[in-house]
Amino acid sequence: xxxxxxxxxxxxxxxxxxxxxxxxxxxxxxxxxxxxxxxxxxxxxxxxxxxxxxxxxxxxxxxxxxxxxxxxxxxxxxxxxxxxxxxxxxxxxxxxxxxxxxxxxxxxxxxxxxxxxxxxxxxxxxxxxxxxxxxxxxxxxxxxxxxxxxxxxxxxxxxxxxxxxxxxxxxxxxxxxxxxxxxxxxxxxxxxxxxxxxxxxxxxxxxxxxxxxxxxxxxxxxxxxxxxxxxxxxxxxxxxxxxxxxxxxxxxxxxxxxxxxxxxxxxxxxxxxxxxxxxxxx
Numbered sequence: 001x002x003x004x005x006x007x008x009x010x011x012x013x014x015x016x017x018x019x020x021x022x023x024x025x026x027x028x029x030x031x032x033x034x035x036x037x038x039x040x041x042x043x044x045x046x047x048x049x050x051x052x053x054x055x056x057x058x059x060x061x062x063x064x065x066x067x068x069x070x071x072x073x074x075x076x077x078x079x080x081x082x083x084x085x086x087x088x089x090x091x092x093x094x095x096x097x098x099x100x101x102x103x104x105x106x107x108x109x110x111x112x113x114x115x116x117x118x119x120x121x122x123x124x125x126x127x128x129x130x131x132x133x134x135x136x137x138x139x140x141x142x143x144x145x146x147x148x149x150x151x152x153x154x155x156x157x158x159x160x161x162x163x164x165x166x167x168x169x170x171x172x173x174x175x176x177x178x179x180x181x182x183x184x185x186x187x188x189x190x191x192x193x194x195x196x197x198x199x200x201x202x203x204x205x206x207x208x209x210x211x212x213x214x215x216x217x218x219x220x221x222x223x224x225x226x227x228x229x230x231x232x233x234x235x236x237x238x239x240x241x242x243x244x245x246x247x248x249x250x251x252x253x254x255x256x257x258x259x260x261x262x263x264x265x266x267x268x269x270x271x272x273x274x275x276x277x278x279x280x281x282x
């Protein structure tokens with residue numbers, strides 16, 4: 001028991017031991033360093049109220065943000081990667097997949113679903129960076145292909161939300177083949193005149209950027225998202241020159257014509273529904 005004495009004023013104050021806040025109660029913004037309760041951040045679509053920094057979130061959060069009343073039907077939920085190359089690095093690939101499933105509760109780095117967005121039908125494929133860095137393997141390519149097939153069959157627009165470190169090295173050339181596979185499928189969607197919206201979030205890199213992420217009828221991004229093929233450090237070391245300020249960030253890419261526009265996550269649902277309604281009038 002500690003006591004604090006102010007003898008001059010004749011005051012004796014009993015002080016209690018410091019109480020720690022429960023883990024996860026407060027969130028510190030990595031951009032402005034301001035603190036906020038996790039509840040407030042969640043209520044504002046995981047966007048900082050002080051500086052508008054967009055926290056990294058996964059498919060569960062995006063489905064909650066987009067689909068009316070959080071109602072959706074997931075597609076191909078049980079697809080799991082095999083081990084075609086019997087790959088082993090610090091651990092065997094099947095063990096890495098099993099550990100990622102147990103850690104995240106996901107079967108792979110992407111989930112696909114369909115539902116209503118302000119009453120408009122939409123198929124959404126959303127990546128989860130927590131599952132092996134959102135890496136693109138055979139399952140991701142297959143789930144995107146099947147989502148496109150569902151869009152074609154039911155005449156529904158498609159949205160892909162990208163958040164990826166690139167191709168999954170444990171599947172070698174098979175992961176790179178998904179670039180051609182998904183791009184060819186998207187060509188069929190274009191021929192059928194069914195809209196495809198691509199939303200790039202932080203980070204969107206590697207083979208994902210080099211294929212389906214940049215093939216949208218509307219290519220959009222969240223504020224300050226890192227978007228590119230190779231990372232800025234690799235590019236700087238390769239060319240031996242300093243890169244422009246903001247290089248590979250969403251705002252830089254909009255200024256240079258690589259993106260159509262930037263959308264705040266808090267406005268995403270309404271803007272997406274507005275685009276779908278607008279395109280229906282054609």
